[in-house]
Amino acid sequence: MRLFDTHCHFETAEAGEIAAVMERARAAGVERVMAVGGSVALNASATCAAETCGCLLACGYDRDQALADRPPVPDAPRLAAWGEIGLDYHYSPETRDAQRRLFAEQLEEARRRDLPVVIHTREADDDTLGLLREIPSRGIIHCFTGTPEAARSFLDLGFYISISGIVTFRAAENVREAVRVVPDDRILIETDSPFLAPVPMRGRPNEPAFVRYTCEFLARLRNMPAEDFAELTFANATAVLAP
Ligand SMILES: [Zn+2]
Numbered sequence: 230m231r232l233f234d235t236h237c238h239f240e241t242a243e244a245g246e247i248a249a250v251m252e253r254a255r256a257a258g259v260e261r262v263m264a265v266g267g268s269v270a271l272n273a274s275a276t277c278a279a280e281t282c283g284c285l286l287a288c289g290y291d292r293d294q295a296l297a298d299r300p301p302v303p304d305a306p307r308l309a310a311w312g313e314i315g316l317d318y319h320y321s322p323e324t325r326d327a328q329r330r331l332f333a334e335q336l337e338e339a340r341r342r343d344l345p346v347v348i349h350t351r352e353a354d355d356d357t358l359g360l361l362r363e364i365p366s367r368g369i370i371h372c373f374t375g376t377p378e379a380a381r382s383f384l385d386l387g388f389y390i391s392i393s394g395i396v397t398f399r400a401a402e403n404v405r406e407a408v409r410v411v412p413d414d415r416i417l418i419e420t421d422s423p424f425l426a427p428v429p430m431r432g433r434p435n436e437p438a439f440v441r442y443t444c445e446f447l448a449r450l451r452n453m454p455a456e457d458f459a460e461l462t463f464a465n466a467t468a469v470l471a472p
Pocket residue numbers: 236238265313421
């Protein structure tokens with residue numbers, strides 16, 4: 230089985246620690262990992278993971294950086310996507326306007342660089358969709374937790390939908406409902422580590438190796454062998470990130 234974790238963060242730029250995490254990932258069959266930034270610190274640790282461990286790389290500025298200093302991100306050879314970027318009205322409703330300005334600016338930056346985007350959207354799907362209609366983009370809606378209707382709208386715009394370990398949580402029936410509308414050729418899996426470890430690892434720090442639990446859970450949900458689901462999500466991730 231070969232797996233592709235399309236979204237993980239490293240909270241350290243210490244190459245030895247990243248290598249240990251990646252060693253366990255490889256042992257679990259995780260052949261490719263995209264290290265994702267979103268702030269100065271996360272962009273730096275993701276770049277370190279790309280340079281020292283061969284991870285694919287995404288850099289950009291997320292909603293928490295709406296009022297922060299944002300130095301330009303240098304071009305890097307393994308830069309496969311721009312992100313994460315987007316809107317979060319659950320945690321930061323007070324910065325809505327600044328978040329929207331930053332998100333638009335980041336979508337333009339991805340267009341200039343001709344890169345797919347990695348989008349975070351929480352309790353903000355209408356505004357996210359509105360901006361994506363104004364600034365045509367391609368890429369991934371990561372850690373999807375929206376409604377089936379929102380999933381359909383993102384799919385209509387050509388986006389891939391990435392599912393995290395949340396789908397394994399008992400209370401996440403809404404995510405399982407949304408998963409049912411995502412076709413086999415647009416679904417991705419991710420850990421969003423170090424957060425959101427899937428069942429049976431829930432409560433522990435998450436890491437890319439654990440993407441296999443999300444794969445196995447979704448394969449059961451879709452009535453297909455885990456091998457086949459791993460393979461199709463691997464192919465989808467390759468299509469959007471490394472065409
Ligand atoms: Zn993330």
